[in-house]
Amino acid sequence: MWTDALIPLLPFAAFVVIGLSDWFGRGFGERAHWIAVPAVLGSMVLSFIAFGSVLSDGAHDLTFYTWAVSGSFQASIGIHIDALTAVMLLLVTIVSSLVHIYTIGYMHGDAGYARFFAYIGLFTFSMLMLVAASNLLQLYVFWEAVGLCSYLLIAHWYERPAAAAAATKAFIVNRVGDFGFALGIFLIFSIVGSLDYDAVFRELPKHAEQVISIAGIPVNVITLISLLLFTGAVGKSAQFPLHVWLPDAMEGPTPISALIHAATMVTAGVFMMARLSPIFALSAVAMGLIAAVGAGTALFAATIALTQNDIKRIVAYSTVSQLGYMVMACGLGASAAGIFHLLTHGAFKALLFLGCGSIIHALSGEQDLRKMGGLKSHLPVTYRTFYIGALALAGIPPLAGFFSKDEILFRAFSTGGTGIVYWGIGVFTAYLTAIYSFRLIYTVFHGRPRAAPEAMKRLHESPSVMTVPLVVLALLSVTVGWAGLPVAGWNGIEGVLDPVLSTGGTSESAPGLLIILMLISVVAAVGGWMTARVLYLTRPELPARLAERAAVLYRLSFHKWYIDEVYDRLLVRPTIRMADRLWQGADVRGIDGAVNGVGAAAMAWARGLRRVQSGQLQHYALVMVVGTFVILTIYLLAR
Amino acid sequence: MVPLSYYVILSLVVFLIGVVGVLIRRNIIVILLSIELMLNAANINFVAFSHYLQDVGGQVFVFFVLTVAAAEVVVGLAIIIALYRGKGSIDVEVLNRMRW
Numbered sequence: 001m002w003t004d005a006l007i008p009l010l011p012f013a014a015f016v017v018i019g020l021s022d023w024f025g026r027g028f029g030e031r032a033h034w035i036a037v038p039a040v041l042g043s044m045v046l047s048f049i050a051f052g053s054v055l056s057d058g059a060h061d062l063t064f065y066t067w068a069v070s071g072s073f074q075a076s077i078g079i080h081i082d083a084l085t086a087v088m089l090l091l092v093t094i095v096s097s098l099v100h101i102y103t104i105g106y107m108h109g110d111a112g113y114a115r116f117f118a119y120i121g122l123f124t125f126s127m128l129m130l131v132a133a134s135n136l137l138q139l140y141v142f143w144e145a146v147g148l149c150s151y152l153l154i155a156h157w158y159e160r161p162a163a164a165a166a167a168t169k170a171f172i173v174n175r176v177g178d179f180g181f182a183l184g185i186f187l188i189f190s191i192v193g194s195l196d197y198d199a200v201f202r203e204l205p206k207h208a209e210q211v212i213s214i215a216g217i218p219v220n221v222i223t224l225i226s227l228l229l230f231t232g233a234v235g236k237s238a239q240f241p242l243h244v245w246l247p248d249a250m251e252g253p254t255p256i257s258a259l260i261h262a263a264t265m266v267t268a269g270v271f272m273m274a275r276l277s278p279i280f281a282l283s284a285v286a287m288g289l290i291a292a293v294g295a296g297t298a299l300f301a302a303t304i305a306l307t308q309n310d311i312k313r314i315v316a317y318s319t320v321s322q323l324g325y326m327v328m329a330c331g332l333g334a335s336a337a338g339i340f341h342l343l344t345h346g347a348f349k350a351l352l353f354l355g356c357g358s359i360i361h362a363l364s365g366e367q368d369l370r371k372m373g374g375l376k377s378h379l380p381v382t383y384r385t386f387y388i389g390a391l392a393l394a395g396i397p398p399l400a401g402f403f404s405k406d407e408i409l410f411r412a413f414s415t416g417g418t419g420i421v422y423w424g425i426g427v428f429t430a431y432l433t434a435i436y437s438f439r440l441i442y443t444v445f446h447g448r449p450r451a452a453p454e455a456m457k458r459l460h461e462s463p464s465v466m467t468v469p470l471v472v473l474a475l476l477s478v479t480v481g482w483a484g485l486p487v488a489g490w491n492g493i494e495g496v497l498d499p500v501l502s503t504g505g506t507s508e509s510a511p512g513l514l515i516i517l518m519l520i521s522v523v524a525a526v527g528g529w530m531t532a533r534v535l536y537l538t539r540p541e542l543p544a545r546l547a548e549r550a551a552v553l554y555r556l557s558f559h560k561w562y563i564d565e566v567y568d569r570l571l572v573r574p575t576i577r578m579a580d581r582l583w584q585g586a587d588v589r590g591i592d593g594a595v596n597g598v599g600a601a602a603m604a605w606a607r608g609l610r611r612v613q614s615g616q617l618q619h620y621a622l623v624m625v626v627g628t629f630v631i632l633t634i635y636l637l638a639r
Numbered sequence: 640m641v642p643l644s645y646y647v648i649l650s651l652v653v654f655l656i657g658v659v660g661v662l663i664r665r666n667i668i669v670i671l672l673s674i675e676l677m678l679n680a681a682n683i684n685f686v687a688f689s690h691y692l693q694d695v696g697g698q699v700f701v702f703f704v705l706t707v708a709a710a711e712v713v714v715g716l717a718i719i720i721a722l723y724r725g726k727g728s729i730d731v732e733v734l735n736r737m738r739w
Contacts, residue, residue, distance in 0.1 A: 613737075614735065615735030615737050615738025616731075616732065616735055617670075617731050617734070617735075618662055618663070618731060621661050621662055622662055625658055625662065
């Protein structure tokens with residue numbers, strides 16, 4: 001349907017109009033949202049229509065134009081909407097619309113108001129084109145485009161050095177992953193000769209046994225491709241060891257954290273792995289590694305989130321942790337469960353971030369947990385919606401997070417073998433998740449106020465333009481999970497995704513086991529909740545004593561396992577030192593020396609030679625006479 | 640009958656006197672006179688060879704040389720006067736503005 005084309009193009013049009021008018025003229029200023037919001041809302045409505053048509057008629061394609069033709073190679077730009085794309089379109093446009101509306105209140109009075117709307121328009125367009133790609137080239141192009149938007153938006157307050165540094169860090173760390181991703185795509189092209197999903201999925205299994213040698217070591221080609229593609233996902237979806245950029249990205253405005261760094265862009269890695277799951281499924285080695293990285297990241301990030309003091313960072317680490325669950329699901333061959341968790345996570349994590357934004361807004365920019373407390377009665381809407389978000393994140397039934405997380409845990413357990421270890425890690429992580437979620441709730445909203453008195457005086461609930469998106473997201477956080485009820489005939493999401501993703505058997509096959517596993521994870525979640533209640537509400541002196549008792553663990557967690565420090569020592573500083581050497585040695589001394597040396601030599605020559613021009617007439621005459629004599633002599637002698 | 644070589648030697652001597660005058664005298668008027676000497680040394684050669692070769696062309700050429708020399712002296716003296724007015728000197732070592 002031609003209206004499908006408008007889904008990405010409406011936000012793009014908003015970007016062009018706002019961006020150009022801001023660039024060339026006085027721009028729209030504080031009226032920019034009158035263009036951006038209707039555009040993205042229109043896009044959302046069309047996404048619902050597209051979703052309906054996919055359900056009734058199946059997948060459909062629309063090619064905008066053929067971008068490149070070279071020999072047998074052909075790359076076209078267009079949109080391909082199947083079930084997976086359709087649910088992603090819904091997620092992106094819904095969260096983007098709510099964030100757009102929220103931004104009207106949050107960024108009110110900001111000097112870069114119109115610029116901000118222009119960039120989130122561009123981001124929405126890029127993300128929609130990414131999920132609607134039907135070939136790897138388009139996927140890659142928009143993969144980079146969302147990275148660019150992320151960079152631009154993290155650096156929205158570019159005059160703040162921390163924001164500029166965070167944006168650069170995000171870009172560079174992502175570059176590492178994207179480099180691997182690009183290599184993976186090159187390798188696919190060199191083997192299959194095409195980048196279209198269909199062709200790749202059809203041709204690649206024929207090369208399953210092919211082995212190529214790297215530095216003398218024989219490697220299975222599919223494993224190599226999978227691992228390279230996975231490198232891209234590690235970067236984009238902030239998995240260990242490339243997770244370091246995401247917490248720093250919180251320097252950007254909060255709506256960006258909600259849209260890009262929680263609900264959509266960071267999930268692109270998981271989406272890519274689900275989209276390309278036929279490739280990953282061919283390599284058991286890669287799948288094992290992916291599951292291990294996912295499970296490890298989930299646990300690792302949760303331990304860090306326990307002790308951080310910046311509310312946005314806590315939520316950021318929780319995002320890393322939840323992305324770990326999704327990656328683990330993909331690694332276990334349960335992409336559908338991963339995508340389901342991606343959807344529910346998109347709802348409740350966007351809610352939590354926007355809630356953080358509302359708290360920060362109310363406290364005039366304060367982000368430190370230790371300077372909050374007792375905000376419950378002052379921010380009633382934020383409190384209630386945030387509570388729902390925390391319940392969903394912690395996985396308390398019947399909220400969204402419970403069903404999706406449980407689906408992943410059930411898949412892990414039923415895989416058997418190492419899957420049971422991953423299940424154990426997942427359950428323990430769920431326990432930690434509940435602790436830090438409710439630590440947030442109890443320290444921010446309960447207890448006595450610790451904010452500065454002047455901040456308390458100006459304390460106010462956010463305007464309705466900010467609270468309405470919170471309420472909508474809270475409703476979604478409650479209900480979205482019901483799309484995947486683990487009851488026969490009720491599991492809507494698997495039915496929808498089934499044509500695209502192999503769901504690996506339905507969860508109803510073992511109802512008894514399912515109920516036991518569910519009970520265990522509910523116990524873990526509620527246990528975490530109660531632990532947090534004791535630690536941060538009833539006996540608030542306990543955490544400090546606990547930190548003293550387990551000082552090593554506490555410091556490891558508080559300093560994020562010293563990963564940043566290790567990178568700084570091993571990578572950042574040697575790189576800077578090498579660049580410094582190259583600059584001072586090779587460039588200043590070598591190249592500049594050569595260039596300046598040539599000039600200096602010419603100057604020195606000239607300084608000597610110009611002495612000849614004495615201005616004395618008789619010197620010139622003498623030279624002329626002697627010269628004539630010499631020439632005549634040579635002439636006469638040579639005859 | 641005076642042999643040709645005598646004229647050539649005379650011409651050479653006059654020419655060398657002119658050259659040495661140009662090279663060593665500091666008064667610019669004397670330098671101008673020395674240039675005249677060199678021109679006239681050439682004229683001696685022209686006349687001598689004209690007679691020797693029985694060709695009147697050489698003598699005709701002498702008239703041209705004399706004319707040009709006269710014109711040159713006019714211009715040269717005018718420049719010298721202008722220089723003297725500007726610099727207060729006609730010493731060639733003082734007139735060294737055209738240097739590095």
